[in-house]
Amino acid sequence: MSEEQRLFFNTQGYLVVPDALSIEELAAIRSEADAAEGRWRADLSLPGVRRPDLEQVLGIMEHGPALFDLLEHPRIFPLVRALLGPDVMMLDHDYFITPSGAAIPQGWHFDFDLPGVDHPRSRLMVKVFYALDDIPPDGGATLVLPASHITPGGTTLPNSEVPENLPGAVPMTLPAGSAYLINDRTYHSAGNNRSGIHRRLLIYTYGHKWMRMWDEYRPSTELAARAVTPQRRQLLGLSDPYGPPVAWEET
Amino acid sequence: MSVLSDEQRRFFDASGYLMIPGALSAAELAAVRGAADQAEARWRADPALPGTRIPEFEEIPAIMEYHPTLFDLVEHPAVFPLVRELLGTGIGLVDHAYYITPPGGHIDGTAWHTDVRTRVPGVHHAGSTMMIRAMFALTDIAADGGATLVLPGTHRQPDDTPILPVATPEEMPGAVALTCEAGTAYFFNGNLLHAPSNNRGAVTRRVLLYNYGHKWMRMWRDHEPSLRLAAAAQTSMRRQLLGLTPPYKGPDAELSAGPNE
Helix, strand or coil: CCHHHHHHHHHHCEEEECCCCCHHHHHHHHHHHHHHHHHHHHCCCCCEEEECCEEEEECHHHHCHHHHHHHHCCCCHHHHHHHHCCCEEEEEEEEEEECCCCCCCCCCECCCCCCCCCHHHCCCCEEEEEECCCCCCCECCCEECCCHHHCCCCCCCCCCCCHHHCCCCEECCCCCCCEEEEECCCCEECCCECCCCCEEEEEEEEEECCECCCHHHCCCHHHHHHCCCHHHHHHCCCCCCCCCCCCCCCC | CCCCCHHHHHHHHHHCEEEECCCCCHHHHHHHHHHHHHHHHHHHHCCCCCCEEECCEEEEECHHHHCHHHHHHHHCCCCHHHHHHHHCCCEEEEEEEEEEECCCCCCCHHHCECCCCCCCCCCCHHHCCCCEEEEEECCCECCCECCEEECCCHHHCCCCCCCCCCCCHHHCCCCEECCECCCCEEEEECCCCEEECCECCCCCEEEEEEEEEECCECCCCCCCCCHHHHHHCCCHHHHHHCCCCCCCCCCCCCCCCCCCC
């Protein structure tokens, strides 16, 4: 992570990484995401959210090897590790599809507001978004409020009826293959999708290995068996929560 | 309404620990000690059971697995409501154990530590409360009897504050020995510098540990509840404490929740 990137994330609470995925990587990942979506639509017993304003294929890493390997993408994961430290672990992972026409009233929120934690000076989580399609300004882009991550726990910030109307909001309008990162206290919202295309994002959320993973994201037996390195096992929550972290290769 | 008195809260905030004399009645102490004795006998008879077996220290981890009385102690009314008020309604349990410190061992000054500074990265501990470690004394603990030592106020030191090197734990300037009578409970912030002291008395020191955190924190290695213990968790509070409820969303369990509500 460059000093410029670190400074930007520390002060603004988010970071954009253009061209995170090469054209070939994007094609392979999009192909697996499409297959996952097809399975998920055909089998209503598969977990997720099925609403007019959001479709969420839960546990996306379970759906294909490229989606599993994205967990340690060489251009993004070292940034996450630099921000969270060597005890990094995965908390959740999803494929978010925001259909054309989705309305998101009052969507602004913090992901974490946990009692007992000095939030402005702690960093519990880094959430990575990968854009699988171009996201135009009216295409439901994630909105972030820069520097909101330093607000103390319990702070209430304005929540505008139309998320785009919040003063200072910055939309993540990006080309396919881009990635962006936010932290656990960055105030954010999905935008209204007034474009004619679905917004497609992969989300990988990282925390620390002493934190609980959401129960529904605990790795299946099959996924756990494919975690053959100590690093991957730590990322899946299969290592000692309070013991020393694994060693990571310098990048 | 607060269950902590103003004096207790001020003392805990400033010093990082609190003593609760007489937390266990004589009858409760007898019952808890009886349960602990049974657990110890079973543990000694079966070396395959996990734990620490070194001359200066014996630890039976996951002590709640051994006896219902030791499970119920996790919500003791003289201690648990106070700890919950300090940690918040999203309280969880991180680990639990029975510590036995025989006379004659040797502990050096490197025993001083905090529970969270290195084990819970990513948190600004000087401004946070991530764990509260509650101990129940099952024996009288004299100053030379292996009492827990604490360094008051250190829970609010900057996270990179070095620990003063000392030869033995007792030599730490400002250290306070938590001497007490059997049946006393004491608890301290997991970021407070603390250490066991040497047991130079004639009596084996026996304490039960219940280390509380937040329900969104993982339990200590090998402390995830057995199926039997999970089945015995009949209240929403007990399930929350065992990590059997959703980690990051409510509702949090109420203190007064009854069984099978």
